[in-house]
Amino acid sequence: MVVFSDRVAAGRQLAARLEYLRGEDVVVLGLPRGGVPVAFEVAEALNAPLDVIVVRKLGVPFQPELAMGAIGEGGARVLNDRVLRQIPVTEQEMRAVEERERALLNSRVASFRGTRERIALTGRTAVIVDDGIATGATARVACEVARHLGAAKVVLAVPVAPADTIRTFPEADEIVCISTPEFFGAVGAFYRDFSATGDDEVVSLLEAADQRMRRTRTDAPDFDGDVQIPLGAFALEGHLHLPEPATGVVLFAHGSGSSRHSPRNRFVAEVLQQAGLGTLLLDLLTPDEELDRANVFDIELLAHRLAAATRWLKSRPDAASCRIGYFGASTGAGAALWAAADEGAQISAVVSRGGRPDLAAPRLAQVQAPTLLIVGSFDHTVLELNRWAQAQLTCPNELEVVEGATHLFEEPGTLSQAASLARDWFVRHLLPGDEPT
Known part of the structure; x- marks a missing residue:
């Protein structure tokens, strides 16, 4: 015994x-x-x-x-x-x-x-x-x-x-x-x-x-906390994690009905942080603006806010030299691709999880950042929209289908698989020594 x-x-x-x-x-x-x-x-x-x-x-x-x-x-x-x-x-x-x-x-x-x-x-x-x-x-x-x-x-x-x-x-x-x-x-x-x-x-x-x-955790980040991003008469709320030294940061554009507190986005952010990446989870709309459902689908407005947050991040001395990536979910993916298409945007990588890249249709051909589209195999309508959007992209791109996943990746193991795909894509394109191919 x-x-x-x-x-x-x-x-x-x-x-x-x-x-x-x-x-x-x-x-x-x-x-x-x-x-x-x-x-x-x-x-x-x-x-x-x-x-x-x-x-x-x-x-x-x-x-x-x-x-x-x-x-x-x-x-x-x-x-x-x-x-x-x-x-x-x-x-x-x-x-x-x-x-x-x-x-x-x-x-x-x-x-x-x-x-x-x-x-x-x-x-x-x-x-x-x-x-x-x-x-x-x-x-x-x-x-x-x-x-x-x-x-x-x-x-x-x-x-x-x-x-x-x-x-x-x-x-x-x-x-x-x-x-x-x-x-x-x-x-x-x-x-x-x-x-x-x-x-x-x-x-x-x-x-x-x-x-x-x-x-x-990532050699103890020198900054991990809530931030406010000034934007004219108001400010956007966010949560910024920067490792020391910071070489690559991913900005999150969440989808409709979600927020920077989304458990799914926070989970993905943790996976990226463990790989040595910085993350900025932010709300692209104010609480009052979210009450108007039309704002959630105003892709141009959301992209403008995302671009403003990117400029704010790059103005920080501890992030000025970082490569920037965008992670978009649902309508946020459309905003991420729209913002990445801006002339001089200098975005190094984009990942869409269960996203609507078709909402950025007028600008897809202008996107230069390597783009990864991740969709669940059971998210049939969105999968077809992603296939269509992929055909419009001229940048390096890939479409990954997670078997057994629906739109929110709620099935056991599917969100973890999506997070791993995103991590590998961002590590490849954002961290030193992993030049884009």
């Missing part, structure tokens, strides 16, 4: 089994409280971000110990259809239970995470770590919640678990476990030191992991 000296030792042994994930887009998620010290060692070994995944059981109103489902962050909710078929629960009863449990969940999350935002899982590999599982009920729900939050792959990693539990665990894509005894009593029996983990320890470990990622 394998016995671990404590959770730290268990975490280090578990990290050795997970070494194959190094270099992948991984987020390590510890189940509070005991799973977090184990997860901390895994995250440090993989040089991956660490977060918690908090779940709450939804108990049947008149039998609270019987779970009819569970909830997690981001509005995630998993229901147990088998229980609900046997025990009818009204929508009102369900809502009351969920409101109570969500308040408790939010309270726990706030105590653990403080002001730090939840790390996005969209398109990434979620490694869920606990100090051990017995029945596996909490771990099963955590896996389902992670998938609900957009994880492309879910890996359950624990030092010890019963063999029969591990054999029947469809909620995880992969399971990594050091010890799987046939005869299982309690998790604590497999540790010499199984003392309780306090809330303060969880907070300290999360803060230490966050500081580690800040130190190692």
